[in-house]
Amino acid sequence: MRSETGATREELKSWSLRTAVDCDVKMGPLRYDSSHTILIKVNDFxxxxxxxxxDGRPKWDASHVKMPYSKENIFMSKSTFWKDTEKQPRWDVISKHLKKLHKGSPTVADIEKAIMAYNPQYQDSWSFAGLQRYVQKIPSQESIFSQVIPKIAQLALRLPEWVRRAIPLLQQGRSHAITLSQMQIATLLANAFFCTFPHRNTTSRNAEYAEYPTINFSSLFGNPSNMVMEKLRAILQYFNTVTCETSQPSGLVTFQRCCIPDAQLPDWRGKDELLGNIRVTFEGTIEKEGRGLLQVDFACNLVGGGVLGSGLVQEEILFLMNPELIVARLFTEKLNDNECLRIKGAQQYSEYSGYSKSFEWSGSHHEDLPRDNWERLQRQIVAIDALNFKHPNEQYQKNKIKRELNKAYVGFREEDHSPNELPTIATGNWGCGAFHGDPILKGLIQMMAAAVAKRDLIFFTFGNKLLKNDLLKIYTLLKERKLTVGDIYVMLEFYCIERARKQDLDLCSYVRTYTMNSPL
Known part of the structure; x- marks a missing residue:
């Protein structure tokens, strides 16, 4: 038994985990190309x-974000004299009302009046009860509402100045990256806060953006739950930071959709890699103790999940602590089975405690991560979505296991770098909460994917000592018996067959029996 692979928090500090800083990969010069859209002037950078x-201008088509200030974004207003309709640029209406918010000391009623002025069709369906409760509930000594709302309005108004080039949609089946400055993200999110993005207010099946996450904040403002109160505290803390001259962020962030064609995915039966270096701990968290590693976002296929709604588990918390991630919802289409989203350079702005219903915003975060030579903070996050097993026994099927292996591999693989240039993966109970995944099976799947991607991995069991012990036993047995990834895949195929006959067959026990009977 290699007990050194499991640890308490103190032992965790002594582990040698390769971080992005340790790898110190020097990127080539920042430059435009067909697979990378950059929203800043490269020659000045x-x-x-x-x-x-x-420089550039927005595009009003099916391949780009439709911007609030585009000339094609038309507002139909009623003429009070002739009771007829008149066309005018929607941005004129938006600007008029945001300028009022910027100049005054706005109340929630003022915000509602402004937003509904250019979204009149939702007059009877949008509520601002959540935002109103936030104002009433937050202690006066903590409240920044009246000071920060005018600043967010001013930030939103600067969108035509700060984001000129058309932003491509990261569409299914195509690998593409977008790099933009943190302040460009801030002005985009300020517009999301004031619900200015056109054609993004419905998710009905036939809607233009049905395959994209929501981006306008209307769904958040209408929810008066305690969890949403905590979300608003984190979001307003972010805006308070980015609108203060002394704390404005000054770097870049890259969002990259990665797609691996099915023909290039591994033949899992034939993989001869042995399991790599695996660490397991029941203490610590991905975002704190996994700082500087490749942090796995247990994503929804619509990235960000319920961050702008009622959701508040691992992905939503990650997006609230690092709100720049929310902008990915503006341009990232629903992830397919062979795709992931990588984010490099996002900043953490807040601290928190608890989880789900016990989640609480606990104050601002001081960011001291170094930056790479593209001025991106050395924080790497990968969003991979697990299958949702509404009937948990479905996960013990060969095709489902293969799908999860492929998804993890897509997230873990980076073909442009050698193994010693890749930080350790920080992961845990991926898809094991509301999606009903078996943490032992998911742990084994991620170990296999990491081995084929040639990366080390640390697994956080989030306080579950029994799970830590079980994963370590399995890992140790497989290492001692020198089973390859292909061998383990065949073992899981046999397990699926046996599990179909006996649905209470324990995976840990099965691995123990199988490995002890396998030849050395």
Whole structure:
């Protein structure tokens, strides 16, 4: 038994985990190409690290984000004299009302009036009860509402100035990256806060953006639950930071959709890699103790999950602590089985305690991570979505296991770097909460995917000592018996057959029996 692979928090500190800083990968020069859209002027960035917005204009088509200030974004207003309709640029209406919020000391009623002025069709369906309860509930000594709302309005108004180049949609079946400055993200999120993005207010099946997450904040404002109160505390803390001259962020963030064609996915039966270096701990969290590692976002296929709704588990918490991630919802189409989303450079703005209903925002976070030579913070996050097993026994089927292996592999693999340039993966109970995944099976799947991707892995069991012990026993047995990933895949195929006959067959016990009977 290799007990050194499991640890308490103190032992965890002594482990040698390869971080992004340790890898110190020097990127090539920042440059435009067909698979990478950059929203700043590259020539100004190279010598002086300036983050000036790249020239261009928005595009109003099915391949790009439809921007609030586009000339095609038309508002139909009623003429009071002739009781007829008149066309005018919607941005004119938006600007008029945001300027009022910027100049005054706005109340929730003022915000509602402004938002509904350019979204009149939702007059009877949108509520601002959540935002109103936030204002009433937050202690006066903590409240930043009246000070920060005018600043968010001013930030939103700067969108045409700061984001000029068309933003492509990260669509299914195509690998593509978008790099933009943190302040460009801030102005985009300020517009999401005031619900200005056109065609993004419905998720009905036939809607234009049915395959995209919501981005406008209307769904958040209408929910008066305690959990939403905590979400608003984190979001307003973010805006308070980015609108203060002394704390404005000054780097870049890259969002990259990665797609591996099915023909290039591994033949799992034939993989001869042995399991790599695996650590397991019941203490610590991915975002704190996994700082600087490749942090796995237990994602929904619509990235961000319920961050702008009622959801508040691992992915939503990650997006609230690092709100720049929320902008991915603006341009990332629903992930397919062979796709992931990578984010490099997102900043953490808040601390928290608890989980789900016990979640609480606990204050601002001081970010001290170093930056790479593209001025991105050394934080790497990968969003991979697990299957939702409404009937848990479905996960013990060969095709379901293969799907999860492929998804984890897509998230873990980075073909442009050698293994010693890749930080350790920080992961845990991926898809094991509301999605009903078996944590032993998911742990084994991620170990296999990491081995084929040639990366080390640390698994956080989130306080579950029994799970830690079980995973360590399995890992140790498989290492001692020198089973390859292909051998383990065959073992899981046999387990699926046996499980179909005996649905209470324990996976840990089966692995123990199988490995002890396998030849050395």
């Amino acid at each position: 190279k010598p002086d690290r300036k983050l000036d917005p790249a």
